[in-house]
Amino acid sequence: MDAKQATQGYAALSTEVRLNTIKLLARSGEDGLPSGEIARKLKIPANSLSQQLALLSAAGLVKQEREGRKVFYAVDFDALKKLVKFLVSDCAAGRLKGIRIDG
């Protein structure tokens, strides 16, 4: 993870629509949710959400998998963890007391 990836990742989390998307997906099962269902739950037009999902995907924070007509989106927890680790270890230089990261 370099600075470029990191800033892209933080940018991806910098709007409520996208943050709520991540929150919703993190609480959904292993397979995540299909695009349309996310849009419905967040009350956002499907095409608008689709572009936000594309952005999250470009940042590497979500994975997608098509199943028939539906495209399931799920959080990439490993990517999210790397983003946290970059902030804690590389940026804050380990000075955030009380935070421990294995691996």
Place this chain on the structure above:
Amino acid sequence: MDAKQATQGYAALSTEVRLNTIKLLARSGEDGLPSGEIARKLKIPANSLSQQLALLSAAGLVKQEREGRKVFYAVDFDALKKLVKFLVSDCAAGRLKGIRIDG
């Protein structure tokens, strides 16, 4: 910490200039560094940096203190920790394995 504050915080970390500012300050002493010195080290015009510092300050990630003509900026590690915690606990719902946060 609510979603609004969180998105503002992540937005603050979403450019290399600001991320490098945080990295630099995190590695500087308790009192941080004066604005001009940050600008010099990052090779950015002082007025440009000043606005980025204002943005970081608005997001609550840095503290400032004037000493004579100089204004020292320092990372607010507590705020940074809250931002990490929000991501780990509220967004990822504790599903980031191997990350532990006290308090």
Place this chain on the structure above:
DNA sequence: TCTATATTTCTATAAATATAGAAGCGTCAA
């Protein structure tokens, strides 16, 4: 094939952002 459903891409637009020159403000020392 034809139709309905699910999603994405194209396109346009309004708003926000990054950047830096110029000007202004606050502080210090002589």
Place this chain on the structure above:
DNA sequence: TTGACGCTTCTATATTTATAGAAATATAGA
């Protein structure tokens, strides 16, 4: 009080971003 220094604010501009309507693509079923 004058001048220099450090920093910020004002202003302008180019770029990026968020948003959503309209059109296009992909899949499933009859």
